[in-house]
Amino acid sequence: MYVDLGNALDAEPRLTREALDRLDERVADAHERIARGRADADHGYAALNLPDTADPDAVYAAVDPFDDPQAVLTVGIGGSALGAATLTEAVGSGIDHYILDNVDPAHVDALLDSLPLADTVVHVVSRSGTTAETLANFLVVRDAMDRAGVDWTERTLVTTGESGNLRNLADRHDLPALDVPAGVPGRFSALSTVALPVAALAGADLDALLDGARSEADALAGSLFESPAYAYGAACYALERRGAGVNAVMPYAESLEYFAEWFAQLWAESLGKDAVGQTPARALGATDQHSQLQLYRAGPRDKLVTLVRPRERPDVSIPETALDGLAYLGGGSLGELLDAEFEATEASLAAANCPNVRIEVDRIDERGVGELLYGMEAACVLYGELAGVETFTQPAVEWGKRAARGLLGGGDFEEAEAVGEKRRLLID
Numbered sequence: 001m002y003v004d005l006g007n008a009l010d011a012e013p014r015l016t017r018e019a020l021d022r023l024d025e026r027v028a029d030a031h032e033r034i035a036r037g038r039a040d041a042d043h044g045y046a047a048l049n050l051p052d053t054a055d056p057d058a059v060y061a062a063v064d065p066f067d068d069p070q071a072v073l074t075v076g077i078g079g080s081a082l083g084a085a086t087l088t089e090a091v092g093s094g095i096d097h098y099i100l101d102n103v104d105p106a107h108v109d110a111l112l113d114s115l116p117l118a119d120t121v122v123h124v125v126s127r128s129g130t131t132a133e134t135l136a137n138f139l140v141v142r143d144a145m146d147r148a149g150v151d152w153t154e155r156t157l158v159t160t161g162e163s164g165n166l167r168n169l170a171d172r173h174d175l176p177a178l179d180v181p182a183g184v185p186g187r188f189s190a191l192s193t194v195a196l197p198v199a200a201l202a203g204a205d206l207d208a209l210l211d212g213a214r215s216e217a218d219a220l221a222g223s224l225f226e227s228p229a230y231a232y233g234a235a236c237y238a239l240e241r242r243g244a245g246v247n248a249v250m251p252y253a254e255s256l257e258y259f260a261e262w263f264a265q266l267w268a269e270s271l272g273k274d275a276v277g278q279t280p281a282r283a284l285g286a287t288d289q290h291s292q293l294q295l296y297r298a299g300p301r302d303k304l305v306t307l308v309r310p311r312e313r314p315d316v317s318i319p320e321t322a323l324d325g326l327a328y329l330g331g332g333s334l335g336e337l338l339d340a341e342f343e344a345t346e347a348s349l350a351a352a353n354c355p356n357v358r359i360e361v362d363r364i365d366e367r368g369v370g371e372l373l374y375g376m377e378a379a380c381v382l383y384g385e386l387a388g389v390e391t392f393t394q395p396a397v398e399w400g401k402r403a404a405r406g407l408l409g410g411g412d413f414e415e416a417e418a419v420g421e422k423r424r425l426l427i428d
C-alpha cells in the first residue's frame with residue numbers, strides 16, 4: 001500500500017510538515033502501546049495479529065462440504081457482513097454473493113424469491129449471537145428453505161462467538177460452525193472466519209490475502225514516515241484536530257465500492273467517541289465527480305478527501321470515432337480516462353486548497369485488498385491511540401437496541417418509554 005500525503009499538507013484545514021514531525025514522537029509512543037496490545041492479544045489489538053492467527057486451512061475445511069454452490073447468502077450486519085461484501089466484490093469473482101444485512105421486508109422477500117435456495121450456501125454470522133436483525137433474517141431464510149423443500153441444515157454454515165442464541169442453534173442442529181476469533185471486534189474482522197469463508201467459496205486465494213495484510217503489519221514502525229498505515233492514520237487525526245471533521249473516501253474502482261462502506265463502519269464506530277471523531281463519507285470515482293465533488297471542493301473547509309486507486313487495472317479500449325468533439329476519446333481506453341479523472345480530481349481539490357491523500361495498491365487482487373484492509377485497520381487503531389478514545393467498543397449503539405427490543409416486548413427497557421415521549425410537529 002502506498003500513501004502519498006503531499007496534498008494533505010499546507011491546505012485548509014492547514015497541516016504542516018513541521019506539525020507532522022512533532023506528531024511523529026507521539027506515533028512512536030502509540031506504536032509501542034499497539035505492539036504491547038498485539039503481544040498480549042488484548043481485545044481489539046488482537047485483530048492486528050490476524051495475518052498470523054487466521055487459519056485458512058480451517059476455513060477451506062469448513063466450506064469444503066458445500067460442493068460448488070451457485071450462490072452464497074451472508075446473513076449478518078455491520079462488520080459481520082461488510083467484510084464479506086468487500087472481499088467478494090473486490091476479489092471473489094467465482095460466485096454470486098448476496099447479503100441480508102437489513103430487515104426491509106420487501107427486499108428480503110424479493111431476494112429470497114430470486115435465490116436458487118437448493119444451491120445456495122447460507123453463512124449466518126454474529127459475534128454476539130444475539131443481534132435481532134441477523135436472527136430474525138435467519139429465521140425467515142430458514143422458513144423459506146423449509147417451504148422450498150430444502151434441508152437448511154445441509155446448506156448453513158455458522159460463524160459466531162462462544163455462546164449465545166446462534167451458538168445454541170448450531171449446537172442443537174449440529175451445524176458446521178466456525179468461531180469468531182477472540183478479541184476481534186466485528187469491524188476489524190474482515191481477515192477472519194467472519195468473512196474468509198465467503199471469500200473462499202468465491203474462489204479467493206486466502207493465503208495471498210493474508211500475505212498482503214502481513215506486508216502492512218511488517219511495515220508498522222515507530223515512525224509515521226516508515227509506515228503507510230500509520231502515515232494515513234496520523235494525517236487523518238492531525239487534520240481532524242485542525243478542523244477536517246469529514247473524511248470522504250473515494251475509491252476509483254467499482255470493485256472497491258463496498259470497501260468505502262466497510263471503511264465507514266470501521267472509522268465511525270471506532271473513532272466516534274466522547275464528542276470527537278471524523279465522519280466518513282462514502283463516495284466513488286469517477287461517478288461522484290458529477291455529484292458530491294461540488295461540496296468537497298466548494299463547501300465548508302471541514303473535509304479531507306481520501307482518493308484510492310490501483311496502479312494497474314484491466315482495461316477497455318474506446319473505439320476510434322469521427323464524431324465531432326469526441327476524437328480525443330476515441331482510440332484511448334476507459335482506464336486512461338479513469339486515471340486522468342483521478343489525477344484531475346486530485347489536482348482540482350489541491351487547487352481549491354482541500355486536503356487530500358492518495359492511497360494506491362499495485363492491483364485490486366487478494367494481496368492488494370489484504371494490504372488495504374489491514375492498512376486501514378492499523379491506521380484506525382493508531383488514530384484511536386492518538387485521540388485517546390476507546391477504539392474497540394461501541395457503547396453508543398446499545399441505547400437504540402434496548403429501545404427497539406422494549407418496543408417489541410423483548411424486555412423492560414426505559415429507552416422504549418422514551419420513544420413514546422417523542423416531541424411532535426407533524427406537517428402532512
Ligand SMILES: O=P(O)(O)OC[C@H]1O[C@](O)(CO)[C@@H](O)[C@@H]1O
Pocket residue numbers: 077078079080125126127128129130131134185186187269394397
Ligand atoms: O456480530 P454481531 O454481534 O451480530 O454484531 C454485528 C454488528 O453490530 C455491532 O455490534 C453494533 O451493534 C457492530 O459492532 C457489529 O459489527
